Amino acid sequence: MIPLSYYLTLSAILFGIGLIGVLLRKNAIAILFSVEIMLNSANLNLVAFSKYITPSQASGQMFALFVMAIAAAEVAVGLAIILMIYRNMQSIDLDKLNIFKW
Amino acid sequence: MDVSISLVIFLALAAMAIISSLMVVVGRNLFNAAMFLGAYLLVIAGFYFLLSAELVGIMQVFVYVGGVVVVLLFGIMLTSQMINVRLVSALQQRVLTLVVVAALVGLLVSIFSKTSFYYISSAEAPRDSISLIGKLFMTDYVLPFEVISVLLLAALIGAVIIAREEGRQ
Amino acid sequence: MLSSAELLNFANSHGIPLWAMDAFIAALIALGLFAAMGLGFMVQVYMERKVSAGLQLRYGPIYVGPKGSLQLVADALKFITKEDVFPSSAEPWIFRLAPVVMFAAAFLGLLVLPFGPGLVAKDLNVGLIYVLAIPSIGVAGVIMAGFGSKNRYAILGSLRAAAQMISYEVPRSLSLIGIIMIAGTMRLSSIVDGQGIWYIFLQPLGFLVFFVATMAELNRTPFDLAESESEYVNGYHTEYSGMRFGFFFFAEYMSLFAAALLTAVLFLGGWHGPGPVILAPVWLLIKVFGVIYVLMWVRWTFPRFRIDQVMDLGWKVLLPMALVNILVTGIIMSV
Numbered sequence: 001m002i003p004l005s006y007y008l009t010l011s012a013i014l015f016g017i018g019l020i021g022v023l024l025r026k027n028a029i030a031i032l033f034s035v036e037i038m039l040n041s042a043n044l045n046l047v048a049f050s051k052y053i054t055p056s057q058a059s060g061q062m063f064a065l066f067v068m069a070i071a072a073a074e075v076a077v078g079l080a081i082i083l084m085i086y087r088n089m090q091s092i093d094l095d096k097l098n099i100f101k102w
Numbered sequence: 103m104d105v106s107i108s109l110v111i112f113l114a115l116a117a118m119a120i121i122s123s124l125m126v127v128v129g130r131n132l133f134n135a136a137m138f139l140g141a142y143l144l145v146i147a148g149f150y151f152l153l154s155a156e157l158v159g160i161m162q163v164f165v166y167v168g169g170v171v172v173v174l175l176f177g178i179m180l181t182s183q184m185i186n187v188r189l190v191s192a193l194q195q196r197v198l199t200l201v202v203v204a205a206l207v208g209l210l211v212s213i214f215s216k217t218s219f220y221y222i223s224s225a226e227a228p229r230d231s232i233s234l235i236g237k238l239f240m241t242d243y244v245l246p247f248e249v250i251s252v253l254l255l256a257a258l259i260g261a262v263i264i265a266r267e268e269g270r271q
Numbered sequence: 272m273l274s275s276a277e278l279l280n281f282a283n284s285h286g287i288p289l290w291a292m293d294a295f296i297a298a299l300i301a302l303g304l305f306a307a308m309g310l311g312f313m314v315q316v317y318m319e320r321k322v323s324a325g326l327q328l329r330y331g332p333i334y335v336g337p338k339g340s341l342q343l344v345a346d347a348l349k350f351i352t353k354e355d356v357f358p359s360s361a362e363p364w365i366f367r368l369a370p371v372v373m374f375a376a377a378f379l380g381l382l383v384l385p386f387g388p389g390l391v392a393k394d395l396n397v398g399l400i401y402v403l404a405i406p407s408i409g410v411a412g413v414i415m416a417g418f419g420s421k422n423r424y425a426i427l428g429s430l431r432a433a434a435q436m437i438s439y440e441v442p443r444s445l446s447l448i449g450i451i452m453i454a455g456t457m458r459l460s461s462i463v464d465g466q467g468i469w470y471i472f473l474q475p476l477g478f479l480v481f482f483v484a485t486m487a488e489l490n491r492t493p494f495d496l497a498e499s500e501s502e503y504v505n506g507y508h509t510e511y512s513g514m515r516f517g518f519f520f521f522a523e524y525m526s527l528f529a530a531a532l533l534t535a536v537l538f539l540g541g542w543h544g545p546g547p548v549i550l551a552p553v554w555l556l557i558k559v560f561g562v563i564y565v566l567m568w569v570r571w572t573f574p575r576f577r578i579d580q581v582m583d584l585g586w587k588v589l590l591p592m593a594l595v596n597i598l599v600t601g602i603i604m605s606v
Contacts (some may be wrong), residue, residue, distance in 0.1 A: 005214045006116075007149075007153075008146075008210075008214040009211050009215075010120075012207050013207060015121055015207070016203045016204075016206060016207035017121065017123045018127070019206070020127055023195070024195070024196060027132065029174065030126075030127075033127075033174070034126070034127060034128050036143075036166075037123050037142065038246065040142070040166075041172050047149075047150055047158055048153060048157070051153045051155065058231055058238065061158050061231070061235060063160060064155075065235070066243075067210075068161060068165050068251075070253065071170065072165055072169060073256075073257035075259075077261050079176075079177040079261075079263055080260070082181070084264055086120070088183045112278045133362070133418060140411055149529070157400075160397045160400045160405075163404045163408070164404035167408050168402075168407025168408065168410060168437075168440065169407075172407075172411060172433055175414045175433075176430070176433065176434075179291065179414070179426065179430065232396060232457065
């Protein structure tokens with residue numbers, strides 16, 4: 001069996017890549033992509049733990065399925081908000097969204 | 103499957119996951135980034151199959167590749183003027199981000215390499231994990247299950263209301 | 272057919288590593304499936320031409336081969352020798368990759384479908400979700416084709432096709448939940464084994480929803496908004512010609528075959544029929560081509576819907592019907 005730490009290391013790296021995307025990209029849709037990368041790396045972690053620590057209870061798999069449902073909802077609402085912003089401001093640069101500042 | 107083959111598969115999948123996620127993050131063209139995101143999500147589904155979580159793997163394909171990626175592609179095409187616009191963060195922010203992320207990942211990896219997981223179970227996964235998951239959804243996890251269904255309904259209605267053009271009844 | 276024990280012995284005695292054996296068998300299965308699909312493709316295209324001709328009081332192809340049966344060979348030659356037109360404004364890689372994605376999605380969807388008792392490439396325990404999930408990758412292929420060609424008609428066609436396919440995936444998946452509840456499994460071969468009474472009689476509403484949604488998923492008239500010739504040339508594959516178009520064509524008929532096979536397996540008792548077991552694949556094929564005939568009949572009889580009618584039908588009629596079907600099935604099962 002592959003050591004558990006391989007999976008954990010991989011998911012940490014993928015999480016880091018996603019985090020870079022969230023912090024560096026200014027395009028709102030690209031940030032949505034990066035959030036998906038992070039969510040999936042966390043899911044990978046959960047399923048790996050489920051297989052190695054509690055194989056008979058499948059609790060990690062349950063949580064992965066819940067995360068997927070939430071991610072789907074998040075994308076639908078997030079994209080609707082981005083489309084609304086684009087329609088009103090003709091831009092999806094998140095740094096320009098500072099109309100609440102004065 | 104013996105260890106060496108599954109290790110080879112793991113390493114190949116890992117390389118593909120890292121490359122495709124990097125392409126998503128650094129790519130300039132959003133449409134290509136979405137393609138690589140689809141590839142990344144498929145690779146993650148491959149990992150689930152490797153971990154013998156077939157249901158999660160197939161739901162990953164169903165929900166993410168068939169649903170999320172397609173919806174994101176819709177979003178890209180509807181904001182198509184932005185597809186090749188280059189938005190670059192300030193140098194200061196870039197350096198800071200890289201340092202913080204490198205520190206975080208380094209910390210996590212060093213913790214994982216030093217921890218020995220005492221609880222690794224030698225029990226085999228149940229042969230029919232699908233019916234087990236189905237039972238758990240209706241017994242132990244029934245409350246989160248119901249909450250999720252309400253959340254999805256709210257997201258559905260909310261997305262329609264937000265995205266609808268104003269002035270149209 | 273060799274049993275797995277014999278194969279193991281053979282591998283051991285000749286010093287062939289196990290993974291090489293696995294890879295070899297997988298390649299053989301893929302090749303066999305591909306050959307079967309190629310044959311099925313020819314039969315289906317000939318059938319489509321003759322059925323449409325019959326319904327429209329025409330002859331259909333008559334010149335090439337006996338009764339025009341080799342027309343597809345002539346077409347294939349035309350596809351191969353045609354100039355490979357590459358639009359100058361197209362996104363090169365996305366344009367090239369789109370037919371491959373469509374083809375791969377359609378082909379991978381076949382992997383879990385049983386052609387007879389034991390005649391299945393991989394009998395997954397999540398087979399039913401697999402056959403619904405894998406073809407949904409094809410939607411990404413449709414969008415890639417539309418976006419990659421950088422053609423307004425193609426983009427419009429691909430947006431409509433994708434919207435339609437996502438919308439109808441919902442009632443299509445929900446209509447099968449009744450079957451999962453009755454059969455208590457998602458393994459396709461076990462579902463066939465459990466059909467003492469065909470599920471079309473136990474799940475008439477589910478069958479209706481599934482069948483209509485399948486028609487929409489296949490982008491066939493009356494749901495062919497994706498390539499409605501009279502509105503925008505040819506939809507998402509407007510810019511494709513020659514072999515690249517051939518890939519789309521092949522993928523389309525492969526998904527038609529897969530959809531008919533799925534219908535036969537889920538609702539029409541699969542390979543069950545009178546006679547010895549050896550006749551099982553024959554019965555299955557008769558049912559499959561019966562379903563294909565009905566699909567063609569519908570295609571050449573009804574006019575096309577408008578896009579808003581398609582969306583209304585999916586969300587306001589089929590989805591509630593699928594939910595009612597689940598409710599009724601649950602009530603009847605618990606009584």
